[in-house]
Amino acid sequence: MTTDIDLTIADAPCVELSALGDLPSIPLLGGAQLNAFVDFASGPPTDCKLNLNLLIQLGPLFASMACLFKILDVISKIKDFATAVPDPTKLLTAVPKLLESIAKLEGCIPALQIPNLLAMLKHILLLIINILLCFLNQIDSILKFKLTLDFDAAQGNPALLQTLTCASDSADAAMKNAMSSLQPLQALMMIIGIIGGLIGQSLELPDFSAIPNELADIEKTVAGVKSAVQGLQGIVESLPG
Known part of the structure; x- marks a missing residue:
C-alpha cells in the first residue's frame, strides 16, 4: 500500500543582511585618515554602527587638538590685526617681520x-x-x-x-x-x-x-x-x- 505524502516545504524564515557600503572616513591634517572599524563582536555590522564608531573616535582626537585650535585662532587674530594696523614709523620693520614669521609658521604647521x-x-x-x-x-x-x-x-x-x-x-x-x-x-x-x-x-x-x-x-x-x-x-x- 502506498501513501501520498505532501512534501510541500513551508517558506523558511530568513533575515536578510544588507551589504555594507564604503567604510566612512575623515581625512586628517597632514595626510592621515581616520577610519571606522567593523566590530563583529557587537553583532551584525550596519552603516549606522560604522558611523557611530567613527564618531566615538572623534572625541579623543578633538581633545588632543583643542589647544592647537586655540593657538591657531590666536594666530589668525594677530595676523588680521597686523594687516589692519596703520603704518607708523615704529611698525615699519615690526609688521613685516611679524607677517613673515606667520607666513613661515603657516608653511610648517599642516593644520593651517x-x-x-x-x-x-x-x-x-x-x-x-x-x-x-x-x-x-x-x-x-x-x-x-x-x-x-x-x-x-x-x-x-x-x-x-x-x-x-x-x-x-x-x-x-x-x-x-x-x-x-x-x-x-x-x-x-x-x-x-x-x-x-x-x-x-x-x-x-x-x-x-x-x-x-x-x-x-x-x-x-x-x-x-x-x-x-x-x-x-x-x-x-x-x-x-
Missing part, C-alpha cells in the same frame, strides 16, 4: 593648510548628518513599534498585558536612550565652529543642548533634529571639495 581643513570639516559634518539620520530612523522605528501594541486585545489576559507593558516600557527606554545620544554632539559643534572661523566660514550650527530629551517632547525633538539636518546639509553643500 586651508584645503585640508575644509576637507576635514566637510567630512565631519557629513558624519554628523549620518548620525542624525540614524537617530531619526531609530525614533521612527520605535514609534511604529509602539503603534503595534494593542492593549485592548489584552483585556482579561494578564500574561499578555504584562508582556505588552514590558514591551512598551522597553520602547520608552530605547526612545530616551536615543535622545540622550544627541547630547555629546554639542561639544563637537563648538570645535567645528572654531575650525570654520579659522578658514573664514561663518557657520550657523544647531544648538543640540537646546533640544529637549524628554519623552513628552518627542515631536519637538524630531522637528529640531530634522531642522538641524537641513541646516548641516546646506553648510556641506556650500563647502568646496
